[in-house]
Amino acid sequence: MKRCFAYLVALGALLISCTAKKDMAPLAVNLVPVPSHVDRDEGSFFFSSEVKIFLDEDTPELHRITAFLTDRLASAAGINLSFTREKNQPGTVYFMNAGLPEEAYELRVEPQRIVIDYGTPSGAFYAVQTLLQLLPAEVFAPSRQRGVKWEVPCCRIDDAPRFPYRGMHLDCCLHFFSVDFLKKYIDVMAHHKVNRFHWHLTEDQGWRLEIKKYPLLTEKGQWRKETVIGSLSSGIYDGKPYGGYYTQEQVKEIVAYAAERYVTVIPEIEMPGHALAAIACYPELSCGLEDHYETATRWGIFKQVYCPKEETFRFLEDVMDEVFELFPSKLIHIGGDECPKTSWKQCSHCQALIKKEGLKDEYELQSWFISRMERYINSKGRDIIGWDEILQGGLAPNAAVMSWLGEEGGIKAARQHHYVVMAPYPKYYLDYWQADPESEPLAMGGPTLLKTMYEYNPVPEVLTSEEAGYIMGVEGCVWTEYMPTPERVEYMAWPRMCAIAESGWSSAPKDWDGFTRRLEAHLGRLDRLDVGYCKAFFDPLIQLHKDTEYSKVVSISVDAPDAVIRYTLDGSEPTAASEEYSLPFVINRSQEVAAAAFRSDKKIGKTTYKKF
Numbered sequence: 001m002k003r004c005f006a007y008l009v010a011l012g013a014l015l016i017s018c019t020a021k022k023d024m025a026p027l028a029v030n031l032v033p034v035p036s037h038v039d040r041d042e043g044s045f046f047f048s049s050e051v052k053i054f055l056d057e058d059t060p061e062l063h064r065i066t067a068f069l070t071d072r073l074a075s076a077a078g079i080n081l082s083f084t085r086e087k088n089q090p091g092t093v094y095f096m097n098a099g100l101p102e103e104a105y106e107l108r109v110e111p112q113r114i115v116i117d118y119g120t121p122s123g124a125f126y127a128v129q130t131l132l133q134l135l136p137a138e139v140f141a142p143s144r145q146r147g148v149k150w151e152v153p154c155c156r157i158d159d160a161p162r163f164p165y166r167g168m169h170l171d172c173c174l175h176f177f178s179v180d181f182l183k184k185y186i187d188v189m190a191h192h193k194v195n196r197f198h199w200h201l202t203e204d205q206g207w208r209l210e211i212k213k214y215p216l217l218t219e220k221g222q223w224r225k226e227t228v229i230g231s232l233s234s235g236i237y238d239g240k241p242y243g244g245y246y247t248q249e250q251v252k253e254i255v256a257y258a259a260e261r262y263v264t265v266i267p268e269i270e271m272p273g274h275a276l277a278a279i280a281c282y283p284e285l286s287c288g289l290e291d292h293y294e295t296a297t298r299w300g301i302f303k304q305v306y307c308p309k310e311e312t313f314r315f316l317e318d319v320m321d322e323v324f325e326l327f328p329s330k331l332i333h334i335g336g337d338e339c340p341k342t343s344w345k346q347c348s349h350c351q352a353l354i355k356k357e358g359l360k361d362e363y364e365l366q367s368w369f370i371s372r373m374e375r376y377i378n379s380k381g382r383d384i385i386g387w388d389e390i391l392q393g394g395l396a397p398n399a400a401v402m403s404w405l406g407e408e409g410g411i412k413a414a415r416q417h418h419y420v421v422m423a424p425y426p427k428y429y430l431d432y433w434q435a436d437p438e439s440e441p442l443a444m445g446g447p448t449l450l451k452t453m454y455e456y457n458p459v460p461e462v463l464t465s466e467e468a469g470y471i472m473g474v475e476g477c478v479w480t481e482y483m484p485t486p487e488r489v490e491y492m493a494w495p496r497m498c499a500i501a502e503s504g505w506s507s508a509p510k511d512w513d514g515f516t517r518r519l520e521a522h523l524g525r526l527d528r529l530d531v532g533y534c535k536a537f538f539d540p541l542i543q544l545h546k547d548t549e550y551s552k553v554v555s556i557s558v559d560a561p562d563a564v565i566r567y568t569l570d571g572s573e574p575t576a577a578s579e580e581y582s583l584p585f586v587i588n589r590s591q592e593v594a595a596a597a598f599r600s601d602k603k604i605g606k607t608t609y610k611k612f
């Protein structure tokens with residue numbers, strides 16, 4: 001086999017013809033997330049039932065990892081791979097422990113063999129994920145696919161993660177999601193080399209985790225009597241009780257399922273705020289200023305928070321004891337966000353505690369609360385992570401910060417040598433609009449476009465290289481106020497999460513055009529995986545920019561690569577003969593822009609419209 005060329009895949013999809021024969025277009029390598037380094041070689045490896053697998057380490061774990069490959073090939077291709085102990089046999093996939101660092105792998109595809117080098121099982125697992133992406137997208141189909149050549153392009157891939165923490169969050173409180181859906185969610189995450197599932201389990205609007213010592217938390221706390229319709233301030237409710245919770249058996253099932261995919265589940269138990277569902281069950285945990293507490297029925301922030309008294313700490317420590325049993329994760333998320341100080345200001349216990357502990361104010365009381373819980377959690381061998389607000393009144397000694405209010409919290413924490421996960425809402429919140437809000441379902445804010453997410457650098461430039469070392473990773477957050485169904489979650493999360501996953505995994509330089517080429521091929525995989533992603537990728541985004549009272553400047557863009565945008569100004573359907581967009585232009589009040597993207601005169605997405 002002759003090496004034809006070496007090419008850094010960070011530059012984009014490899015569609016370049018390297019053979020002299022014009023009719024032999026080489027297979028493209030379209031990987032998401034992109035590896036650190038890819039060399040494309042000439043030729044292909046073909047999978048058939050003759051192909052064997054050789055395991056350097058014949059362990060149950062390695063067998064489980066190879067099953068992610070063999071199961072797919074069996075169900076989608078009808079190809080059944082068997083194992084061999086014989087080296088140097090053509091048509092073999094070798095899994096070799098080459099002592100590489102954690103999660104790293106090297107993958108060499110040659111016409112006669114595939115060699116996967118790894119150091120830890122997670123590295124072998126990620127090599128399998130990459131190999132699956134090198135196969136035709138049909139390998140992800142749920143049923144047998146006919147007439148497909150099960151071919152893998154020859155290449156050499158050198159890959160290792162940029163960050164140890166690559167997270168995706170799901171809020172299961174504002175809306176509840178089934179165990180089956182969570183498994184699918186974790187499957188898709190793991191396929192993108194995302195390795196932390198941040199599971200939001202307690203909220204004002206519902207407590208979702210079975211705690212044996214406090215059965216009311218789920219008997220009662222799972223329920224809200226109704227749910228607001230529309231935005232949080234609509235004042236209109238559906239009148240229907242809403243509930244749902246996870247039994248401890250189900251939690252163990254999810255944790256084990258995730259672990260088999262090298263995903264650590266990090267539970268979030270909110271404190272001291274976002275505690276109304278718990279307080280509704282056990283009012284003694286509050287400052288006791290109200291006669292009656294009820295699980296919240298609308299979204300937002302509530303002033304009923306945990307009162308920092310011994311009873312509350314006993315409760316939270318008991319809850320944590322059961323959490324430790326269920327979740328092996330070293331990190332435990334304690335929330336810490338959006339805790340109004342209203343109740344603490346009026347509570348005689350809280351005020352006396354501030355005096356007794358010599359605290360300056362209620363912010364320092366919050367810090368005292370978190371530090372006290374941290375001591376308990378640390379004493380059990382675990383560490384805490386919390387949202388930015390745990391910086392208020394001073395950061396607990398060993399706490400990590402999840403920076404959501406922008407970058408400032410992350411910068412501040414890194415400078416204090418605390419670990420940070422970057423999840424700034426203007427960049428990484430997947431509950432924000434991803435296209436024109438006028439034509440999209442209700443969302444939290446934004447828009448935060450795919451390109452914005454892709455281009456965000458999670459290591460702020462103001463940090464020194466030493467401080468930057470404290471940025472341990474990234475996370476995409478999925479708050480579900482406006483996502484009542486699994487379909488809506490997938491629509492909001494994908495494909496934007498592909499961009500976050502890539503920023504978390506890949507050290508390759510950013511290249512938007514290359515990303516869009518790879519992503520378009522990758523969408524074919526998401527289709528087969530039955531992920532109901534948003535297809536705004538193919539639709540022009542029309543933006544109106546301020547000008548005079550009578551005119552606005554229009555700009556139009558589309559994510560899909562190599563597309564021509566055509567538009568009309570009378571609201572009529574653009575055709576292949578319509579004006580081609582090249583530069584921003586001016587419209588007046590009587591005009592309506594309609595735009596569509598075309599390739600070879602064929603429309604590729606939806607027509608979008610915008611009126612002054």
Ligand SMILES: [Zn+2]
Nearest residue numbers: 287307347350
């Ligand atoms: Zn109090």
